[in-house]
Amino acid sequence: MIICKIYVTSVSITEKKKKKFRYQLFCARRGEIESSQLSPSEDCLFMHDLRANYQAVIWRRCLQSEPFLPNPIDCEE
Secondary structure (H helix, E strand, O other): OHHHHHHOOOOOOOOOOHHHHHHHHHHHOOOOOOHHHOOOOHHHHHHHHHHHHHHHHHHHOOOOOOOOOOOOOOOOO
16 A cells, blocks of 8 residues: 555555556556556565565674575565
8 A cells, every 4th residue: 555655646545446556557657657667566565575674684694704594485584
């Protein structure tokens, strides 16, 4: 929901409309829109969060002489 508000602040977006938001934004621009201008899908946003979390784990342990780096797929710290 917050991600949708970042892309369009003047439109009230309810939970019911959240899944249709990307399509509505695409139609509003009549197809003349770059993929980078669309809000991320829920799955894409989830994967981005996982990557950002894993990167934070690496940075947090960067000064250790032999840091334990968990498997990127199972990283839950």
